[in-house]
Amino acid sequence: MDVPLSWYLVVAAALFCIGLAGALSRRNAIAVLMGVELMLNAVNVNLLAFWRHVEVVKATLSGQAFAIIVITVAAAEAAVGLALAIALYRTRRTVDVEDVDLMKL
Amino acid sequence: MTVSQVVFILLSIAALGGALGVVFARNLFRAALALVLSFVGVAGFYVLLEAEFLAMVQILVYVGAIAILIIFAIMLSRRMMSSETQPWNEQWVGAVVVAAALFAALVFILSRVDWPATEAQVPADSISQLGQALVSPDFYVLPFEVASVLLLVALVGAVIIAREQ
Numbered sequence: 575m576d577v578p579l580s581w582y583l584v585v586a587a588a589l590f591c592i593g594l595a596g597a598l599s600r601r602n603a604i605a606v607l608m609g610v611e612l613m614l615n616a617v618n619v620n621l622l623a624f625w626r627h628v629e630v631v632k633a634t635l636s637g638q639a640f641a642i643i644v645i646t647v648a649a650a651e652a653a654v655g656l657a658l659a660i661a662l663y664r665t666r667r668t669v670d671v672e673d674v675d676l677m678k679l
Numbered sequence: 680m681t682v683s684q685v686v687f688i689l690l691s692i693a694a695l696g697g698a699l700g701v702v703f704a705r706n707l708f709r710a711a712l713a714l715v716l717s718f719v720g721v722a723g724f725y726v727l728l729e730a731e732f733l734a735m736v737q738i739l740v741y742v743g744a745i746a747i748l749i750i751f752a753i754m755l756s757r758r759m760m761s762s763e764t765q766p767w768n769e770q771w772v773g774a775v776v777v778a779a780a781l782f783a784a785l786v787f788i789l790s791r792v793d794w795p796a797t798e799a800q801v802p803a804d805s806i807s808q809l810g811q812a813l814v815s816p817d818f819y820v821l822p823f824e825v826a827s828v829l830l831l832v833a834l835v836g837a838v839i840i841a842r843e844q
Contacts, residue, residue, distance in 0.1 A: 576681045576682075576683040576684055577683055577684055577687045577727060578794070578796060579794040579795070579796065580789055580790075580794050581687060581691075582724065582728075583785075583789050583794070584786060584789060585691045585694065585695065585724075587782055587785040587786060587789070588695055588698075588782060589694060589695060589698055589717075589721075590781075590785075591778040591779065591781050591782040591785075592695065592698040592699060592701075592702055592778065593698060593701075593702075594774075594777070594778045594781065595702055595774050595775050595777075595778035596698075596701055596702035598770065598771075598773075598774030598777065598778070599702070599767045599768060599770065599771035599774035599775065600702070600766060600767060600768070601765070601766055601767060601768045602707055602766060604707065604749060604752055604753060605701070605707060605710060605766070607749070608701050608710060608711065608714050608749060609701065609702065611714065611741075611745060612698050612701060612714070612717060615717070615718065615721050615741070618721070618733075618737075619721060619724050622724070622725060622728045622730050622733060623724075623728060625728075625730070626728040626729060626730070626801070627794070627795065627796065627797055628795055628797065630797060630799045630800070630801055634812075635805065635808055635809045635812050635818075636818075636819075638730055638732070638733055638805075638809050639809070639812060639813060639818070639819045639822070641730075641733055642733070642736065642813070642826075643822050643826055645736060645737070645740050645741070646826040646829065646830060647826075647829065648740075648741075648745065649740055649744060649745060649830070649833075650829050650830055650832075650833030651833075652745045652748055652749070653748065653833050653834065653836075653837040654833050654836050654837050654840065656748055656749065656751075656752040656837075656841075657836070657837035657838075657840040657841035658840055659752055659756075660752055660755055660756070660841045661840050661841055663755070663756040664843075669756060671768075672768060
């Protein structure tokens with residue numbers, strides 16, 4: 575393998591941390607969702623990098639199968655999350671997560 | 680440096696630059712476009728890792744569906760299109776510090792492990808093997824079916840949440 579496993583792991587860690595910073599620091603609910611998508615992508619890069627470098631020897635495909643399940647969950651999460659954002663905008667005319675504190679004591 | 684290492688570095692610049700654009704773009708629409716760039720970079724990683732099916736799924740699902748869905752949601756709410764006065768909340772310093780600390784910890788741990796390197800080749804028919812594994816009772820038919828039920832539930836839930844009362 576030309577590209578060592580550690581390169582993928584470092585890039586995936588950076589991607590995850592950038593997504594985390596975005597999810598924590600953005601005010602817009604849709605931007606928070608975008609940060610979560612970035613984090614899920616980083617996880618997928620990790621899964622496939624480990625599959626290619628460790629698991630190919632055993633001739634199984636669980637890394638790819640896991641990544642497919644993660645993509646499915648990400649798609650479901652994006653659909654429901656964006657539906658929530660649209661419903662929120664329709665009723666409260668805002669998508670700022672700070673303005674939506676109904677369940678805070 | 681080999682060709683694939685150069686390609687890897689270019690893809691990393693695309694993926695990480697796009698991710699930084701998502702976090703730091705003032706305009707939400709530009710953030711969504713940067714997200715597309717990041718997704719395409721990640722798809723390139725999959726090609727480098729010889730997971731061609733996953734690369735195509737990444738382009739189809741993330742770029743073709745999720746990114747377009749996000750852009751739709753941005754456009755459906757008029758106020759979101761304009762540049763906000765302050766797109767970040769007060770805890771952004773803490774968020775950046777936490778993310779940087781997590782990155783430093785991860786890189787520290789990564790540098791202390793001797794990662795295995797394999798010379799094994801991916802089998803030429805890995806895509807058909809994957810297809811069979813996904814419906815084989817010995818492998819992943821249960822998560823596969825659960826995923827389809829999850830997609831159905833998400834579909835119905837999204838329709839019910841987003842429709843007019």
